[in-house]
Amino acid sequence: LRSRAEALPRKVGVGSALAVAPLVADDQYRATAGEQFNLITPENDMKPQFVQPTRGVFAFEEADAIVDFARANNIAVHAHTLVWFEALPTWMRSASDKKTVMTDHIKAVAGHFKGRVTEWDVVNEPMNEDNSDGLEHNLWYQAMGADYIAQAFRAARAVDPSAVLYLNEYGAEAEGPRWKALYALVKKLKQDGVPIDGVGLQSHEYEAGDRVPAETFRKHVRALADLGLKVRVSEMDVVTSDQALQAKQFGERLAVCRQESNCTGFTSWGFTDRYGSTATTNRYPALPGNALPWTSSITPKKAHTAMVDAL
Ligand code: XIL
Numbered sequence: 157l158r159s160r161a162e163a164l165p166r167k168v169g170v171g172s173a174l175a176v177a178p179l180v181a182d183d184q185y186r187a188t189a190g191e192q193f194n195l196i197t198p199e200n201d202m203k204p205q206f207v208q209p210t211r212g213v214f215a216f217e218e219a220d221a222i223v224d225f226a227r228a229n230n231i232a233v234h235a236h237t238l239v240w241f242e243a244l245p246t247w248m249r250s251a252s253d254k255k256t257v258m259t260d261h262i263k264a265v266a267g268h269f270k271g272r273v274t275e276w277d278v279v280n281e282p283m284n285e286d287n288s289d290g291l292e293h294n295l296w297y298q299a300m301g302a303d304y305i306a307q308a309f310r311a312a313r314a315v316d317p318s319a320v321l322y323l324n325e326y327g328a329e330a331e332g333p334r335w336k337a338l339y340a341l342v343k344k345l346k347q348d349g350v351p352i353d354g355v356g357l358q359s360h361e362y363e364a365g366d367r368v369p370a371e372t373f374r375k376h377v378r379a380l381a382d383l384g385l386k387v388r389v390s391e392m393d394v395v396t397s398d399q400a401l402q403a404k405q406f407g408e409r410l411a412v413c414r415q416e417s418n419c420t421g422f423t424s425w426g427f428t429d430r431y432g433s434t435a436t437t438n439r440y441p442a443l444p445g446n447a448l449p450w451t452s453s454i455t456p457k458k459a460h461t462a463m464v465d466a467l
Contacts, residue, residue: 168413173196174198176222190225203237255300355387377416402457424448429451
């Protein structure tokens with residue numbers, strides 16, 4: 157994947173979320189990641205609960221280990237994530253000065269990784285299309301209103317001006333109210349001069365009903381291009397026992413990303429069924445562990461072939 161991606165006239169990022177434990181303990185996992193990818197995302201290790209477990213006390217060892225691996229292998233790091241309503245330490249949930257907490261966290265964490273990561277998910281999963289303003293009324297919203305999103309992007313830009321700043325969202329690839337709400341939000345952010353550079357479309361496909369046609373994805377990539385925004389496929393996994401269908405979803409999505417000049421990269425949420433993806437490991441009842449492009453023996457599946465062919 158990597159050599160094909162790097163031979164393209166316009167370089168496209170291609171890679172996976174990585175976890176630190178197998179990177180340290182599993183030689184085959186580490187070797188495959190180093191050989192196949194030019195863009196990786198730490199799956200969990202940069203989330204607030206891990207990097208700031210106690211107020212003002214930072215723990216960067218595990219995230220640094222992933223960043224060091226990437227740098228040693230000349231792989232770009234998409235950092236994930238600064239502001240979210242999950243993966244928070246308890247102290248952060250109960251703090252009364254949420255605005256200070258949010259901006260201090262952004263300053264410290266984006267400051268720590270400045271120059272070593274190329275991109276950030278600044279705000280993760282802000283949407284809830286069931287609310288009239290389209291937003292999830294999470295703890296940050298409750299403290300600051302919808303403006304927490306703009307404030308987070310401004311703080312991130314100030315601390316790392318060369319990082320490409322993304323808003324990352326799930327379930328917004330397909331047509332429907334969730335996509336509409338996301339589009340309206342980012343349009344407004346751009347109109348207001350908020351320093352957002354792009355949108356990550358997570359692309360988890362857990363259920364038969366989640367299969368998004370490539371042309372719908374293309375239409376949305378282009379709609380975002382018209383707003384001056386980049387797009388990335390940020391967390392793809394396709395739960396199905398039908399390997400041909402899985403290959404079609406991965407391959408076609410990556411092909412559209414290669415073809416559309418504002419699509420910067422494609423990452424799957426994990427790469428081998430050995431460790432599963434969120435879809436297969438965190439869901440109850442557990443889903444079959446077959447969502448990713450490599451088998452549990454780390455041999456390439458049809459989805460991997462389709463991705464190579466797409467580049
Ligand atoms: C998931 C990880 O994959 C799990 O290991 C963890 O237990 C929970 O978080 N959207 C996101 C990711 O933006 O951060 C989530 O990652 C999956 C959904």
